[in-house]
Structure formats: structure tokens, C-alpha cells
Amino acid sequence: MDRAACLHDIADAGLGREPAAQCGSPLPAEGYSLFFREWIAAGQPSNQLPISAVCNSRCLFCSNGLNPFPIARGMFRPIEDIKLQLALMNSGFRHPIRMSDSTPGRIAEGEAFLHPEFFRILSLVRRKFPMNRLCFTTNGTMLDEIFVKELSRFKPIEITLSIHSTRPDLWARITGKSPSSARKAMAALDLMRRHGIDFAGSVVPLPGVCGWEDLETTCETLVSKGAQAMILWWPGHSVCSEPGAVRQMDYPLGEFLQYAGRMHARHGTPVTAYPHVSADPAVEVGRIVSATRKGNVKNALGPYRQVLWLASEAAHGKIRERIDRSAGIEGKAHIVYPVYNGTYRGNIIVAGLLMVEDFIRVGKEALSKHPEAELILVPRAPFDALGRDLTGDPAYRIAEELERPVWVVSDRGDIHRLLERGFERKDETLTTPVNKPMERFSLVRENVP
Numbered sequence: 491m492d493r494a495a496c497l498h499d500i501a502d503a504g505l506g507r508e509p510a511a512q513c514g515s516p517l518p519a520e521g522y523s524l525f526f527r528e529w530i531a532a533g534q535p536s537n538q539l540p541i542s543a544v545c546n547s548r549c550l551f552c553s554n555g556l557n558p559f560p561i562a563r564g565m566f567r568p569i570e571d572i573k574l575q576l577a578l579m580n581s582g583f584r585h586p587i588r589m590s591d592s593t594p595g596r597i598a599e600g601e602a603f604l605h606p607e608f609f610r611i612l613s614l615v616r617r618k619f620p621m622n623r624l625c626f627t628t629n630g631t632m633l634d635e636i637f638v639k640e641l642s643r644f645k646p647i648e649i650t651l652s653i654h655s656t657r658p659d660l661w662a663r664i665t666g667k668s669p670s671s672a673r674k675a676m677a678a679l680d681l682m683r684r685h686g687i688d689f690a691g692s693v694v695p696l697p698g699v700c701g702w703e704d705l706e707t708t709c710e711t712l713v714s715k716g717a718q719a720m721i722l723w724w725p726g727h728s729v730c731s732e733p734g735a736v737r738q739m740d741y742p743l744g745e746f747l748q749y750a751g752r753m754h755a756r757h758g759t760p761v762t763a764y765p766h767v768s769a770d771p772a773v774e775v776g777r778i779v780s781a782t783r784k785g786n787v788k789n790a791l792g793p794y795r796q797v798l799w800l801a802s803e804a805a806h807g808k809i810r811e812r813i814d815r816s817a818g819i820e821g822k823a824h825i826v827y828p829v830y831n832g833t834y835r836g837n838i839i840v841a842g843l844l845m846v847e848d849f850i851r852v853g854k855e856a857l858s859k860h861p862e863a864e865l866i867l868v869p870r871a872p873f874d875a876l877g878r879d880l881t882g883d884p885a886y887r888i889a890e891e892l893e894r895p896v897w898v899v900s901d902r903g904d905i906h907r908l909l910e911r912g913f914e915r916k917d918e919t920l921t922t923p924v925n926k927p928m929e930r931f932s933l934v935r936e937n938v939p
Contacts, residue, residue: 630675777903
């Protein structure tokens, strides 16, 4: 798909532009919103309670514009739907709850602070979770004295403040807003410190717009104003990105990682850089390799004699290194193939945005070179708790198309077999995590009038 076709498909779906935000409308006939359905599909994570798919800026790098398929946007989550999720959440959960994050690629990430019933929502959340840290990501343009003072009543609060340059003219160029909005966002740094609200700084470094010197000044300013951590994002672009925007955003990943390293060394503040490629992925390779040593029906339930790993471009090199270290000579039976994202294209290299079709395409190519492969492994990250990619395509199609046993493996080394039985105890599979959201979904349907 080229960029023109991508934009045509989105326009046909009526989702190419963000419509006027809606709030307080009745729930759909089935009794729950898209936010709720996505929460079910994600496995009912207790740390996620998104409330907005509305944003008041148009950032150069915005992920909402990268998707080569329509996404939902321009909507606030209804109060009744928030109550529905709160009622099902575990009251014993003690960890932070994130209220700005949505499933990438299905619902647009928005500004929670724009919700017209925002403080009413916080009151509802605090009734059930009085002490949990509530986390928000914002561009800072809503954070004036009155708003921050009211927000501080609901502490503990943690804000991730996106500041991509401390120069108002550059900030405005990146976000599509005015320099006066930039000054308001910068003033929020002192307001948060005055009212005891913790914050982390978030920067998408754009040296083509700002230059490295300005980016280093931006990081230094955020740390000096009290940022407890820094989050850095390499700017992503896809087949749907404007060519002019790509020219301003594109630069080597190595330069980004060097910048992240300099900022950590200079300031001592924790720095998290995405994508994670400079350090070993937290994948329990040894546990997965161990599981391939048994259960092969073609080998009297002995080991799989050739195993094909279909890994993301970001992780495949490190996974290869981990296999070589943990499996020794046995590792020669394990072949690791990088999966290029043919759906998003551009510079998208992470596992979470790969599609079923990407695995099928690369899997067929790999099998043409390694026809003796008896088992195929794919990462868990691209699939929701119902086994679907972001477009709703089911993972089992990989096994059907490649005509091999396929295991979906998690970072922890958990294994879920697609379309064939396993020869292990029930608690060694991912069956329970997959069934749990389905049971909850059925329960909700039974109780909706």
C-alpha cells in the first residue's frame, strides 16, 4: 500500500480528520464503548483507564497519523462506561493507573485533561483507588494555576510532560500550536513543583528542526525543574506520513541512542529510550529454548530439530546473541529472522506494530530457505488477549498459512501453541490468560439489559 491508498482508505472510513468531540452521549446498544471493548481485549489490565481520544495539538511526529488503517478518534469516554470498568477492576490493585494511554493503532491517544468531566472522573476513581498514583501524559497546555491547584487535590499524581524544545518558536513548529501555548506549557513546570505534583519529561528529539544543542538544553531544563525521569522517543514515520514531515524527522537510530546516552551520563536522571535496542531484550530465551527440546511429534516427542524465530527488526540481533550464549552449540538449530513491517513501513521496527500478514510474508520467505524447520516462534507483543493483531487479524492464520506448528512466546518465556495440542501441564501454557478476558466479556454481556 502506498501513501495515497492509505489516506484514501482512511478517508472512506470517515476517520481521516478528528471530528468534533462528543461527550455524555448514551452508550451503544450493547452497553459498552470502544474503550471498554479494547480494555477487555487487552486482558482487563488494572493499570489502564483511558478516557479521551481527543487532542488539541497536531504534532509533527504524532503516532495517530501513522496508522495505515482507520482508528477511532474525536471522542471522550462516557462516565457510565468508566463506571462499568471501575466496577470490574480489582480494588486490591496498588500500582499506578494510567489514564492517558490507549491501545496503539486502534484508539487515538488523546489529552485526558480535555475531558469536560475530568474532575468528576477523578472523584470516581479515588472512591475505589484512594492511594494509587494516577498517571497522565500531556502537552501541558491545560496546566494553568487553577487547573493544577485542583488537580493537586487528587494526589498522588504523576504527569509525563511532553516538551520537545524549550524555545517557543520551535515548540510551536513541532506541535502545530502557538508560541504562547509553549510558554504556558513551560510555566507548568514551576506550577507542578509548587503544588507537589511529580513529573517526568518526555522528548521526541528532532535534530532536523531543533539541532542537538537545543535538544540538550531542553533535557537540561526539564531535569533542573525537577523531572524525576526522562523518556526519549525516536520519531517514527510510516507509509502514511507526510513526505515533508519525514524529511524533518528522519535520522539514524544510532544518533538517537548516542543522545540518550549523553543525557543519562550528564544528568544522572533515569533515561528510558524507545525503541529498546541498545540493551538485551528482557526475553527469557533460555526457557523458550528449553521448551523446544521436547514434544516434537515428528521426532518421538523429542526435540524440534530446526526452530525458526520470527522476531522484530528491533530485537532479532539481541535474541540471536542470547540464543548463542544460552544454548551453545544447540543454538545452531535455532534460526532468527527479522520481520520487516510491510504494513506500516517507514522506520517502524518494533514487535508491537507487526501484523499477521508480516509474519506470513517473512515466514514463507524463511521457509523457502529453511524448509526443514519444524517449529516457528513469534513474539507475543503484536497480539491482544484475544489473539488478534491491531487490525483484528487472528494469530492462528500464521500456523495455517505456514503449515507448521507455531508458538506465541512472551518475554517471560510463556508459550501458547496455535492450532495443535501441547504435551505439557496445563499451567505451562497461555491458555488461562487468553480465556480469562473471554469469560469476563461473556459475564458482562449476560448482565447488560
